[in-house]
Amino acid sequence: MTASQPPIAAIATAPGRGGIGVVRVSGPDVAPIARALCGQTLKPRHATYLPFLDATGDVIDHGIALYFPAPNSYTGEDVLELQGHGGPVVMQMLLARCLEAGRGIGLRLAEPGEFTRRAFLNDKLDLAQAEAVADLIEASTEAAARSAARSMEGVFSKAIHELVDKVIHLRMLVEATLDFPEEELDFLEASDARGQLAVIRANLAGVLAQARQGALLREGLSVVLAGQPNVGKSSLLNALAGAELAIVTPIPGTTRDRVRETIQIEGIPLHIIDTAGLRDDTDDEVERIGIQRTWDAVGRADIVLHLVDATDYVRNGLSPIDDQIDDRLSGVLPPGSPILRVVNKIDLAPAAGDAHFSSNRPHVVAANGPNPSEVWISARSGAGIELLRAHLLRLVGWQSSGNEGTFLARERHLTALRNAQSHLDMAAEQADQQAQALDLFAEELRLAQDHLNSITGEFTSDDLLGTIFTRFCIGK
Structure with a gap:
């Protein structure tokens, strides 16, 4: 105390x-x-x-x-x-x-x-449990609340402590060998250090995968609907939300500003942002401001849905009329954020035997090369909407099964786990060197342990504590 x-x-x-x-x-x-x-x-x-x-x-x-x-x-x-x-x-x-x-x-x-x-x-409480208290209060979905409760009970902390214990055991063996250099033993072979390290790395990979799932539950995803005017962005927002949230008319440029709505898919909050249509030939000052705000939203997106009109898309040889939008989107998006092309209005496309609109044809098309994958839908009739929902989660790595033990995680937890993983990778490289440098091997293990300990607060700066707890409500 x-x-x-x-x-x-x-x-x-x-x-x-x-x-x-x-x-x-x-x-x-x-x-x-x-x-x-x-x-x-x-x-x-x-x-x-x-x-x-x-x-x-x-x-x-x-x-x-x-x-x-x-x-x-x-x-x-x-x-x-x-x-x-x-x-x-x-x-x-x-x-x-x-x-x-x-x-x-x-x-x-x-x-x-x-x-x-x-x-x-x-x-x-340890630090991960303390953060889970705030996460439970702020949970926006039932799945997030259940995961926060598991973190508060110590499920996440237990996984971290088990990893730390394994690292400490391996460090003990390494440093004991460093203390007795006269023992002419191949330490890595005698103690199966490589095998122990492989188990630690595999366990850490599992914890990191669960933490990524937990981070999705906590933070949700920012999904931006982008494309030329009148391709059905507002209709898609309404279809995903199940309500008439955005004004839909056949007049291009109806949406002048961002319209934001949060929905849930399998407990994941999706912050859907409908934006002004992308075009360069407008003389409307208000619309120009809306288009700039569209690019600003794209720059902060976790994923972008690039909508195109199915009729124009097929007429143009399965290429958007303005195929430069994909390049511009890729240039503005944060690194690692995917683009999903959504081919909308398939209910209005010519039905003259075109295979792309056959009722037997799957709505999801896996693209090869640099092109984004595609989903073919009708926002008006609802065709392909459920496939789009599922595909969105797959793109960001969500696994719908086996999440009963998921714990909530924050970005700082993911950073600490990735840093620990990096140092364990470096330790594995040292173990594979012909001239084994046990002092470097031990140092990488120590650094990995420090990053793991920072999650539960056993090694945490006062500045970080101040940042974490000042975001709580006053009575908590």
């Missing part, structure tokens, strides 16, 4: 009106505050219904008081929770009374995330 810190207090429930509101106090000794507000000594871990009193003994509210003595509390300190009626005025009155009663022991308002930060500093 860390050195004693001054007690803190905050309203722990969301702003606004509700049936119940909670004021939380945490610190080294909150029993006097409890007696001042409740008029009696509270029995630990028992709910007591009573009046909450002001300094003159008048009743502020009636509610339930809970007292959790250290170390058996959320923060590891003494914790007092007052559950009253959830009106903003009565909550402020209770908080003010707590601060008044605790003035003599230095009670102050809590900073954002300070309760959970104290739980981390007092070894009640």
Whole structure:
């Protein structure tokens, strides 16, 4: 447990009106505050219904008081929770009374995330579990909430600790050999270091794959609909969302600004952004601004759906009328973000036996070479929409089966795992050298361990802690 810190207090429930509101106090000794507000000594871990009193003994509210003595509390300190009626005025009155009663022991308002930060500093949670608390609160889908709960229970942390234990064991063998150079043994052969390292790398790859899935659940995907005017971008937004969100007309240039909607596919939040049609020959200043905003959205996209008109596409020999758009999209997109060509309006295409519009033909076409893959759809009739949904997830690596054990992960977790993977790869290269440099081998293992430890907070800078916890809500 860390050195004693001054007690803190905050309203722990969301702003606004509700049936119940909670004021939380945490610190080294909150029993006097409890007696001042409740008029009696509270029995630990028992709910007591009573009046909450002001300094003159008048009743502020009636509610339930809970007292959790250290170390058996959320923060590891003494914790007092007052559950009253959830009106903003009565909550402020209770908080003010707590601060008044605790003035003599230095009670102050809590900073954002300070309760959970104290739980981390007092070894009640590791850093990955602490972050999962905020992720559970902010979860936008049921799948994300379940994954955050698993992370909060320690599933992610357990996987990291198992990796660290294996790295430590291998480091112990390497460094013991370095301490006794007179032992003329081939260390890598005698201890099966290569085999142990291969197991660690395989396990890390599995954890990284799960973390990527968890990151998708947490962050979702930014999907930008791009293309020339009147190719059906707004119709596709409406079809994906299942509601008439965007105005659809046959007039080119109807969409002047970005229209954003979040949908779910298999629990993954997809932030769909409908944009102004891409063309260079407009004299409309408003439309020009909308087109620039389209390119700005493309520059931040996880994936771009490039829509083309099916009739024009076939007439032009399976090439968009403006085939330079693909090149421009590729030049603006962030590295690694894919482009999916969506051939829309197949219901309006000529039906004279054209194989591309045969009802027996799959709507998904896998392209070869540098061209993006294609999905053939009708946003108006719904043909191919489900295939498009599935293809979107495949493009970003989502695996729909076997995700019951997925834990939520953040970008910093992915970065740490990738860095650890890189150092383990370097260790494997050292192991394959003819002249084995065990000191370099050991150093790569140490660096990999440091990156893994940063996930759970066993090796973490104060600056990073400040960044993480200040993003929490104040009562947490």
